[in-house]
Every structure is written in C-alpha cells, then in structure tokens.
Amino acid sequence: MKALAARRQDRRAPIVLLLLALLLTGGLYAVLAPTSADAAPVQASTNDIATGEKLFQANCASCHGPAASGTASGPSLIGVGAAAVDFQVGTGRMPMQMSGPQALPKPVQFDQEQINQLAAFVASLGAGPAIPTAEQVDPALGDVANGMLIFRTNCAMCHNAVGAGGALSQGKFAPNLWETTPTHLYEAMLTGPQSMPVFNDANITPEEKRDIIAFIDQQGGTSPGGLDLGALGPVSEGLWAWVVGMGLLIGAAVWIGAKSS
Amino acid sequence: MTTTATPTPVEKIAGGTADYLDQRTGIGTFVKTFARKIFPDHWSFLLGEIALFSFITILISGVFLTIFFVPSMTEVHYEGPWAAMNGVEMSEAFASTLRLSFEVRGGLLMRQIHHWAALIFMAAIVTHMMRVFFTGAFRKPREVNWVVGFLLLILGLAAGFSGYSLPDDVLSGNGLRITDGVVKAVPIIGSYTSYFIFGGEFPGQDLIPRLFTVHILLVPGIILALIGLHLFFVVLHKHTQYPGSGRSDKNVVGYPLFPIYVAKAGGYFFTVFGVIALMAATMSINPVWNYGPYDPSPISAGAQPDWYMLFLEGSLRLMPGFTEVVIGHYTLSLNVIIPAMVVPGILFTLLAAYPFIEAFATGDKREHHVLDRPRNRPFRTAFGVSILTAFFILVLAGSNDLIATHFHMSLNDITWAFRVLIFVGPWFAFWVTKRICLGLQRKDRELVLHGHETGRIVRFANGEYIEVHKPLDAHERWLRVQHDAIRPLEIEPAEDSRGVRRKGYRLDRMRQRLSQTFYEDRIEPVTPAELAASHSHGQHDAIAPAGEPAPAQLTGAVGGGQHLVDPQDETALDGRNR
Numbered sequence: 017m018k019a020l021a022a023r024r025q026d027r028r029a030p031i032v033l034l035l036l037a038l039l040l041t042g043g044l045y046a047v048l049a050p051t052s053a054d055a056a057p058v059q060a061s062t063n064d065i066a067t068g069e070k071l072f073q074a075n076c077a078s079c080h081g082p083a084a085s086g087t088a089s090g091p092s093l094i095g096v097g098a099a100a101v102d103f104q105v106g107t108g109r110m111p112m113q114m115s116g117p118q119a120l121p122k123p124v125q126f127d128q129e130q131i132n133q134l135a136a137f138v139a140s141l142g143a144g145p146a147i148p149t150a151e152q153v154d155p156a157l158g159d160v161a162n163g164m165l166i167f168r169t170n171c172a173m174c175h176n177a178v179g180a181g182g183a184l185s186q187g188k189f190a191p192n193l194w195e196t197t198p199t200h201l202y203e204a205m206l207t208g209p210q211s212m213p214v215f216n217d218a219n220i221t222p223e224e225k226r227d228i229i230a231f232i233d234q235q236g237g238t239s240p241g242g243l244d245l246g247a248l249g250p251v252s253e254g255l256w257a258w259v260v261g262m263g264l265l266i267g268a269a270v271w272i273g274a275k276s277s
Numbered sequence: 278m279t280t281t282a283t284p285t286p287v288e289k290i291a292g293g294t295a296d297y298l299d300q301r302t303g304i305g306t307f308v309k310t311f312a313r314k315i316f317p318d319h320w321s322f323l324l325g326e327i328a329l330f331s332f333i334t335i336l337i338s339g340v341f342l343t344i345f346f347v348p349s350m351t352e353v354h355y356e357g358p359w360a361a362m363n364g365v366e367m368s369e370a371f372a373s374t375l376r377l378s379f380e381v382r383g384g385l386l387m388r389q390i391h392h393w394a395a396l397i398f399m400a401a402i403v404t405h406m407m408r409v410f411f412t413g414a415f416r417k418p419r420e421v422n423w424v425v426g427f428l429l430l431i432l433g434l435a436a437g438f439s440g441y442s443l444p445d446d447v448l449s450g451n452g453l454r455i456t457d458g459v460v461k462a463v464p465i466i467g468s469y470t471s472y473f474i475f476g477g478e479f480p481g482q483d484l485i486p487r488l489f490t491v492h493i494l495l496v497p498g499i500i501l502a503l504i505g506l507h508l509f510f511v512v513l514h515k516h517t518q519y520p521g522s523g524r525s526d527k528n529v530v531g532y533p534l535f536p537i538y539v540a541k542a543g544g545y546f547f548t549v550f551g552v553i554a555l556m557a558a559t560m561s562i563n564p565v566w567n568y569g570p571y572d573p574s575p576i577s578a579g580a581q582p583d584w585y586m587l588f589l590e591g592s593l594r595l596m597p598g599f600t601e602v603v604i605g606h607y608t609l610s611l612n613v614i615i616p617a618m619v620v621p622g623i624l625f626t627l628l629a630a631y632p633f634i635e636a637f638a639t640g641d642k643r644e645h646h647v648l649d650r651p652r653n654r655p656f657r658t659a660f661g662v663s664i665l666t667a668f669f670i671l672v673l674a675g676s677n678d679l680i681a682t683h684f685h686m687s688l689n690d691i692t693w694a695f696r697v698l699i700f701v702g703p704w705f706a707f708w709v710t711k712r713i714c715l716g717l718q719r720k721d722r723e724l725v726l727h728g729h730e731t732g733r734i735v736r737f738a739n740g741e742y743i744e745v746h747k748p749l750d751a752h753e754r755w756l757r758v759q760h761d762a763i764r765p766l767e768i769e770p771a772e773d774s775r776g777v778r779r780k781g782y783r784l785d786r787m788r789q790r791l792s793q794t795f796y797e798d799r800i801e802p803v804t805p806a807e808l809a810a811s812h813s814h815g816q817h818d819a820i821a822p823a824g825e826p827a828p829a830q831l832t833g834a835v836g837g838g839q840h841l842v843d844p845q846d847e848t849a850l851d852g853r854n855r
Contacts, residue, residue, distance in 0.1 A: 117687070164361045168447065168569050172577035177447070178567045182578025183678035187687035190578065234361060240379070241389055241561030249448065251676045253562050254584025257396035261556055262404065265327050265397070266320075268548045272541050273320025 061136075068137025071130055075111050084141055089115075096207065097144020098135035103203035105131045107196070109210075117187035118210045145206045152222055153198035158230025166224050167231050170215065178235040180247040184211055198229045312535035317518035321408045326542060327401035329504065330549035331394045338391040339493065345381050347373035348443065348489035350482045359566050367445075367570030370485045374444040374565055389557035395437050396562075397553055399585040402430050406628075410661050413649035414517045415632040417642065422510040425503055427629045432500050434585055439492040441563075441583055445485055448563075450571035451580045453480065455593070455617075462613035480573060517648050522755040526646045581675055588624075588668050591675030592616035595696050620671075627664060638791040640766050652721075653760045653802075655714035656795045662710040663703035670695055670702050711798065718800035721757040724749060725803040726811040748812075758808075762801035766792040 023029065042061070073082065079090030086092030093100075104110040105126060109119040126134070135147065151157070168177060176182045179193035188211050193201065205225050208214035220228070235247070245252040284292065299305040316322070349369040355362045357372075358379045377384040406426060409415055415423035438456075442449040457479040461467040476483030515529050524530045532538065556562075568577065582590055596616040602609040635657060651658040673680065674695040681688040728746035735743050749757070768785040772778055803811075 160361045161363045161365050164569060165365065168575045168577065172575060174578050176579045177569070177577035180579070181682060183681035183688045185687075186689055187681070187685070189682050231361060235567075239561050239564065240566075241385055241564055242557075242559045244561050244564070247564075247567065248679060249579045250563070250581045250583045251579070251587065251679055253560075254396060254587065256556075256560060257393065257584065258400055260560075261393065261397045261552060262327075262400050264552045265401070265549060266324075266404070268545065268552070269323035269327070270320040272323060272545055272548075273318065275541075 064133045064136040065140045067130075068133035068135070068140075071126070071134050072137050075125075076134075079112070084138065093138050093141065095142035095144045096138060098139040098147050099145040099203040100207040100209070101135040101138045102131060102147045103200050103207060103209055105134060107200055118189070121191070145203075148199060148202045148206070148222075150199075152226060153202045153229055154226065155198055155230040155233035158223075158226040158228070158233075160227070160230045160234055162224065163227035163229070163231030166220060167228050170220065171228070174212075176247070176249075178247050179232050180235075193232050194235060196232075198233065201229050201232060202226075312533060314512070314534045315529045315531045316516050316534060316538050317524075317529060317531035319519055321412075322516065323541075323545060324401060324405040324408050326545055327549055328398055328405055330546045331398040331401055331553060332500070332504070333546070334394040334550050334553055335391060335398060336497065338387050338394065339497075341387045342377065342391055343493055345373060345377045345384060346370070346443070346489075348486050350445070350485050362566060362569070365570060368485065370443060370445040371565065371570040374446075378566065386554075386557055389560075389562050390553055391440075392562045393556045393560075394553045395440065396583060396585075397549075399433050399437060399583075402426075402433055403585075406430065407661070407665070410631070411651040411658055412517070412519075413645065413654060413657065416645040417636065418514055418644050419510070419517075420632040420636070422507060422514070423632050424629060425507050425510065427625075429500060429503050429507065431625070432496055432503065436492065436496040436500065437583060437585060439488045439496060442488055443485065443492060444563075444565045445571045446565040447568040447571055447575055447577065448565075448580055450480065450573070451576050452582050452586070453484070454573065455590075459613055459617040462610040462617065464607075464609060464614075480571065515646065517646055520647050520650065520756060520759050522752045524647055526644060529646070579678060584672070587675040588671035589617060589621060589675075591671035591673065591677075591695070592620045594677060595671075595674050595692065595699060597696075624664065624667065631660075634791075635795070637788060638766075638795045639763055640788070640792070641763075647759075649760065650756075652714045652717040654763075655711045655718075655798065658714050659707045659710035663707040666706035667699065667703045670698050674699070715798060715800055722800060722803055725754055725757050725808065754808075758802045758804075760802055762799065763796050764799070765789065765796045 038061075072080075072084065076084070076090075076093075079087060080093050081087045081090070084093040101110075104119070106124060106128075108122040108124045111125060112119045113122055124131075138144075139146070167179075171179070174182050174184065174190035175193055176190075181192035182190050184190060190212070196204075202225055204212060205215040205220065205228070206217075215225070239247075245256055295305075347369045351369045352366055353369050353372050355365050355367055355372050355375060357363070357375060359375055362375060374388075378388060379385070409423065409426070438452070442453050457471055457475065460471045460474060463470060471479065474484075474487075475481040476487075516531070518524050518530060521530075569575075581587060593613070593616045596612050598612050600611040600615065602611055649657075674692070677688060677691045677695065680686065680691055728748040731745045731747050733745040735745055737743065766789050768789045769779060769782075771782045771786075
C-alpha cells in the first residue's frame, strides 16, 4: 500500500487509472452483456456507443425520437436490444425507405461496424436481447427433423411449409426465408419484427431455434423432384400444368391436325 | 392364270395368324367396318384424346404406385434418407410415400408422372368440354353423351381428390378437414354423415384405407366403364364435323380410321405420354416431404388444393363469415353451405343441364352433325364464357394469398374485389362476348355481300374514287351463310277463337320468354336473294356510277358505300374444302 500511496501523485497515475477503469468497464460488459460475441465481433466500447449515438441522431432520430423513446411515426427503441437493431438495419429494413404496410428489405445502408455501433447505442438504452453467437445459429449443429416439427407448428402458417413466404392481412406479408442469414433468422425469432410474434427463449429454446435454422437451411434449392416451381404448392403446379402441359399438347394437336393426311 | 408374287415368310405368318383369328372370332368383319370408319379431321377433335391418353398414363403409373404404397394409418417412426423426417412419427401411408419417393428406383418419377397426368387429365376434360360446348356438339342426338362426359368430369374430380389425400400429408389433410367441415355443415344429417365417412371423429383411423378403395377400384372402374360408353356413342352417332362446303348433317367428310387416324392417334398417345414424362422429370409436384405427416393442428400458408378443386377453395375464401345462423340450439352454417354446396351446385347444374335448356328454348327436334361456329350462336357462346369467367374468378379467389404476395397487394382488397367481381364479372363477360359474336356475324355479312377489300382504288374520269372489292369464292361464302337463323319461338295465343283460356299457355309463354332471351338479338345469315341484290347493285354501279343506291336494309351494307367487283372464278379450288 505504501508503494501505491507513494506513487499516487505521479504524473502517469491518471492514465493508469483510466486504463484500469476501461478494463473494468470492458470486463464488466463482457461478463454482464448476455452472450454477445458474434462472428462480427461486437466489442462495444463507450466510443462505439458514442459513435452509434451520432449515427442514430443522424439517421433514426427523426422517427424514433432524439432519445429513442419513440414518436408518432416510430416506436420506442428502449429495451429492444442489439439483436433488433442488427436484424432491422442488417437486412436493410431500417432506415425505412417509405411508409407502407410493412418495412421492406432493401440494400443495407451501413457497414457491419456501423450497425454494431448503432446496436451498441440502442443496447445501452436498456437491457434487451443481444446478437446471437455463431455457435447459437450454426445450422450444422441443429436437428433438422425437430426443426421441421417446430417450424410447421409455429412458423408455417405464415411463412409456408418450407419458408417460401405467405400473405398477411392488408398488404403485409411473411417473407421468404431462404436467403435470410442464420443470425438474422435467430434475431427475428427473438425480437419479433413487425407483424411477427416474439418467440422468446421460454417459448422456443435457443437449441430449438437452432433446429429451425437447420431446417430452413435445408430448404430453397433442395428439391429432389426437379424444379421446385417456387415451392408455392398446388396453385403454381396447376398453372404450369396448363401453361406447359396443355400448351405443348395443344400445340402438338394443331401440328398433327395440320399434317396432310 | 395370273402370276402372283410368292408371299414372303413374314406375310405368310401374318396372314396365317389373321386367318386363324378370323375363323374363330369373326374379327374380320369387325376390322373391315372399323378400318373404313370415317372421321373428320380437325385439331380440336384431339382434345378428348389428351384426356383419354393421360388417363391411360394414370392407370399405368398408378399400378406401379400401388405396388409400393401402404394404405394404412398405423403410426410408425420414419427412418430413411430424408433427414428432415428422421424419427418423426407418421402414418404408414406417409412413410411408404416417402419410401416410394426416395428409396424405390424410379418411384419419384412415377409419382410425379401420376400426379402431372392427373392435372393434365382434368385440364384436358375441361378443354374438351369447352370445345364441345362452344361448337354445339351436344345437340341432338348427343345430349346423353354430354351427360356421360359431365359425369366423367365429376368422377375425375372424385378420383383426383381421393388420390390427392392418400399420402396423408398436412396439405391434403387440410383438404380433408375442409371436406369434414362441409359435410358437417349439412343440416341435420351432417355430423352423422361425417362420423360415417371417417369412422368416428375426424380424422380417425379408417379414412386412408377407404379412400384407397375409392381411388384405385371404385372411381377408376366407373370412369373406365363410362369412357367405354362415351366412345361407343361417338362411333354410334358418328363424329361431328366443322361446317364447310360439301358437309351436311347427312354425311361425314374425312378420312378412314385405318391407317390415318390409327397413325395420328397412336402418335399422339406417345406425344401425350412424352409431355407428361418430360414434366414429371423436370418439375417437382406435390413434394409431400415438405408438408410433413398429417397432424390436425398445423396448417401452412399457401395451403390450396389442386387446380380443379381451387374454385371451391375460392368460393369458401370469398364467403363472409358472419352468415352463420343459430336457430334455437341448432347452427345453420350458411357460410359453408352457400360457398361449398350452393355455388358449385349452380355451376354444375347449369353445365349438365345446358343441352336440355337450349333444346327447350330452340324447340329444335332435328339431328345436328355439323358444328356451329361459336359466333353464330351468340347466347350460347356468351353463356359459356360467363360460366368460365365465374369459374376463373373463383380460382383466382382461391389463390388470393399468392396474388397478394406476388403483386404486392392487400389481401383484404383482393378479396373484396373478387366478392364484387363474382357477381359483376360473369354478366360483363356475357355482354362483351355477345357483342363480339354479333360483331363478327356482321363482319361475315359484310364480307359475303361486298367481298374482300383489295386496297385497289380506282379513279373514274369524272373524278369519283371507288375501291375494288374481291368477292368471296363459293367455299368461303358457304362457310358464312350455311347456318340456320334461329328465331324466337312463336306461340299460339292465350285464348282460342272462342275466348277460352288455352291449356299449357303458361308453359308456352315461359318457353317463349326463354327463347327470346336466347335469340332476340341476332344477325341472320345472308340469303340468296340478298346476295343477288347486292351483286346486281355492284354490276349496276360499274356500268352507271350515278345510279340510285340500293336501300341499306336490303343489302345490310353499313354506310351503303359503292364498290366495283373483280371478276373471279368463284369455284376455284383453294384447298378450303378439305
């Protein structure tokens, strides 16, 4: 203690203290922040939060309010968590292009670092679901058959039996899931964007979420019977039966009928 | 003695076999009659053959499927190559469908051939029926055969629906659930009937074996028998032919069955089979492994039946739900009864009964073997188009969710639009079609009376310009004037000469009203007198352009223009009289 006290007045003491404080903050964040080591590392520093806040003020505050507490045109983001930001901004749904029945995906407006900064800022406003780890969303670790059972009980009524998407009321729709990244799938289940209900960890456990991701990963492009015709079911099959089947057969009939006898 | 070439060994064997058969079965007479049977030639007469040949394809592929399919609802756990189903509990029917698809060599191809052929079968029946309807081929003596064909359509629906439900997957199970709901909506006997069909509470344990019997024995047996009857009638009545010079209700102009049609039909069978096989080899159909084994709780977005049942789905989707009525302790589910029973009931009754309705309105007892051109029967054509429009709107309504997602529209707005269209659409289609038919008939009259425009403008010395018209040759003209003008029925007055009310007047009056609805608006074909008047008018003009114009009513000319006529050989053969 004597040595410490002796050096207390040292010129370098504030720097050491600052480093210690940063270490402590970082360490605490690493411990307390719920499992947030994504493939794209989210090491939220105060710096990130500050940059995130600037990005937020420039791009989001007009609808979500300067304190992210929501306005008439956008909901409050306090407590939505980093996962919601990573999903909404990472799929291009936010910032919203125009108002309509629901926010549509479009080219992503920020790079991953900026998205992480925004996520860090929003996460700092209140506790919420974090971005899942790579292991949590790895399709290879999931049980496909269990995923199929959970998917068709919880998801298929909107997203179609294999996730090809489906209609909702008033112009809203459940999108096709084949191109969505496993991380975004996980985040969507966790945060329930737009019309989608929240499937929290008590409802569908993280392992079951991974099973679902494994099932979706198998769809889209896996079609043992040939072209999948959009995997839309009997309507597209009927359409092709008329267009291709009857088209070719009537064409052949005209040809045979025109052949001189 | 004439020298004849010695028969080759092959000819000897063939001749010997034929002789052997003929002496024992008398097949020679049969072959002689049939080989010389004349059929008229037109591509649209092949539409029914698509149905026949796709049915044969269904039978052949179906036999293959029955060898591997297990029609049982016993619960098993799947172990096989499809990872998404491993360890999942399912019925043996579903498990055997998966085995058939993934483990039996060629099984998936056969399943897909069977299913595509079924869709083509129904599509061909509908197309063939459209041809028969719009050309009036259902008129006497073929009304009964129309009914046979109609029954084949209904049996095709039954065959398709029972087969579609056999794999016991979620999608077809949803269809069965709707069937159960519809049956239960029948007043009084509904729930008893449902218990009878399913052997207890839906879904029960009995349905798949029962559907299997219906699908592989009962329905195909009746279809085969009715196809036999259908074709027997075709031979008995002789085939109809399109109008043309040299063709009448008393002859058949065409080619003999052997070798022309044996070759054409034989070749066409392989074309039909080839197209179906091509589709089955390249396009996935009914991937049951996507839907999973049946369980009454889940349902997936985009759950629809095959296209031929889609109109029922659409009808149900359009019906507002508030029409459920509770009388005392009983529920009358008008929200199910109307869309699932009344709407198809109206459509199918009109379809089956149309030949009889038209015969009643026309009062025509003659036999008809020459087909109508659709434009010459505006009411019938418009009526057919309006039924098709109603059907098509219902099909679209059954796909409303896919329209919503693919065209980025509101599902609610689409549903409301179709609710209006199902009432307005058929009327509008009727009106437009009838106008088009009348317009085409006017065009025909114009052509017959004045000939083709040639684009040659002639200027006279006095400065007058005249376009030269080329008259139709005899074959072209005959096609446009051969049909009867059907006029509304004239009936006897309500009272006889002594002022006593006549028996049967009310029925006659109804019949006359119907007849007026059918035939009030009409364009009559050009009569020989009108044609002669028109021609003299043309000649007259050529000689003295200053002559008085003929009355417009007489020639039917629009605008009463003047024209020259090109001298032309009217009987020139141009191949139109084939």
